[in-house]
Amino acid sequence: MDQERVKKLVRELIIEVGEDPTREGLRETPERIANMYKEIFSGYDSDSELSVQFSEDSDVVIARDIQFYSMCEHHMLPFYGKIHIAYSPNGRVFGISKLVRLVEKYSKRLQIQERLTKNIADELHSQGVKGVVVLADAEHLCMKMRGVKNDATLSSSAFRGIYENKEEKAGIMSLIRQRSSDLPF
Template identity: 80%
Template sequence: MDEERIKKLVRELIIEIGEDPTREGLIKTPERIANAYKEIFGGYDSNSDLSVQFSEDSEVVVVRDIQFYSMCEHHMLPFFGKIQLAYSPNGRIFGISKLVRLVEKYSRRLQIQERMTKNIADELYSHGVKGVAVITEAEHLCMKMRGVKNNASVSSAAFRGIYERKEEKENIINIIKNPSKTFFTQNS
């Protein structure tokens, strides 16, 4: 990412929208935006490193409420929310931080929610697990502050492997929604 070029382009944008880039509150704005963009769009250069696994097994691993922030590729406005992620290991488990990094890898890009959900599921499934479920719930500022100006939230899901079967899909959704009740009910 060329920070100097971003600074110049932001300065030009400030002028084009009718503002004065030399005004006190805007002088450092190009620099602040360039720095913010390094972080916001860091997913292009990140590595989730799912090759780091541990010899353990479990029937299912669920990580709830992974927060994410992304930028809509259509309007370059934020969308943000939480991801519920579940997988059935095949003799090896991932470090939980690696799963959070996987979400960051795809959310820190110009993105659409549906593709992000699919990308996360595909990459996790490609590492030899039996099944993957990814459910994303998000609010989109492109919808809230412009256009239809509506407070609707958006949900998307992707299921791979064993979770593509109807019964398994229903079971994993129940586990994600209500873990203690479902785990206790199944094991009784």
């Protein structure tokens, strides 16, 4: 990302909305926004590092409540929430930090929630696991701040491999939605 060009464009936008970019509170805004965009759109240049795996097996691995923040590609306003990932390993498991990095890789882009969910499931499934489920629950500021101005949330899901089977899908969904306080151990 060309930081200098972003600063120039933000300065022009400030003028277009009717503000004075030389005003004390706005003087450094173009630089702050350029730095912020570099961070929040870093997913285009990131690697989820899924190639780092450990020899271990388990019937299912579930990572709940992976917090994410993304930017709606339609209005460039944030949407945010939690992603839950379940997968059935095939002799190798991923560290939880790799799953968090995978979420960041796709959430730190101009995005829609449905594609975010699909991208995460597709990349994880491409690593040879038996099955993957990704659930995303999010709030969208593009809907809260403008348009219908409603507090509704959106849930999206993606199923790959063995979890595309109706019976497997129902069982894994029940496990994902369980809270740790509800588990028998």
